[in-house]
Amino acid sequence: MKLKIHLLLFIALPLLSFTAHKYYLSLTQINYKSEAKAVQIIINVFMDDIELALNKDFDIDLQLTTKRELKNNDVYFEKYLKDKLALKVDGKEKNFNYLGKEYDGDLVFFYLEIENINKVNSIDVSNKILIEHFPKQQNLIKSKVGKKNKSVLLTKDESSTLLEY
Template structure:
């Protein structure tokens, strides 16, 4: 039953990206890759939401995916993600490496990595992405460590969770 629920969410997010949306949802996928000893993270958010947030926070005009798009926008994206997203692996705070972003329709995908992780017993996620800009914002966290999958839905009142494997 859980699988069907999350499959539907994964299906709904891209479908919603083709119309003006009234849903405020981001998806953060966290996967521990034992062979590379790293935690790989993919975050997707609606382009107009992240653009609105950054434009307001920094008094800029990003104009994402247009010819007038700011050339140094990765600086703003990385700074925003570092401010709104924190991870602890086995109770130890870990910095992530910002690898970049890509656009797909109305979504922005951010790619992050935490390197030099020998094993994972727990991941604490603090995710405040877009929470101060949209009252109904929710941030879905999906994770996989080995064969164990965990998920949690975070919100303005509940933005931190520890996932244990």
Template structure:
């Protein structure tokens, strides 16, 4: 459902161009029952592919029959370098659950386990900004029924949300 809403809202913006807008969305939610922070990040596939190919000197050819079987390893390596999360002032490692392609968008599923409570989340996100200076990374968080958001970009790639 979230994917559909996101696509329906953003699709008209990109319909008449080869998407000269550079925006990635990360949604963060705390699951108190499972004591985990769940994150869904979506980025434009062509931009992400270009960044990884340049940074790691690869030729991934995503969503084709030439896509390497270990592509998730490259994705996770890139994400770990460019997307960092601190919960309650403590840096946390997240697990790469998987990815999903939907048209020209990649959805990444990430999770942090063993989180007893969330008082604050600090995000550092410079996904794609090296190769696309106009890149903006929107972060939306829902923690204990409170919603907050951040806009991060090349000049300001770090933000703090208190709950």
């Protein structure tokens, strides 16, 4: 069943990125890279949704992918993500580094990293991205530590989970 959900999301998310969407879904991929001793995180969200959320939360006008796009928009993205996403590795709260973002069609990809992680037995994730503005928002979490994969779908009513490896 989980494989079917992942396959559907893998196919549906890119297709939905080229049309007006009525689905509110983000994907957060969390991978532990032992050789880098780091937890690497990629988040993708619909551009119009994140733009609306940040414009309302910070009283700004981002105008993403236009000539009038704010030059310092990474400041707002980083602040928003640090407010809406919290991670604990093996029970210890960890701050992530915001590495940047990339636009692809109607999606924004955010790149984050937690450094100096020697081993991972569990990751506690709290993901409230876009939930305040879109009550039907769902945030899919996919993770990989070693050869173990875990996935969970978070919602407004259940916005955190503990992933054990």
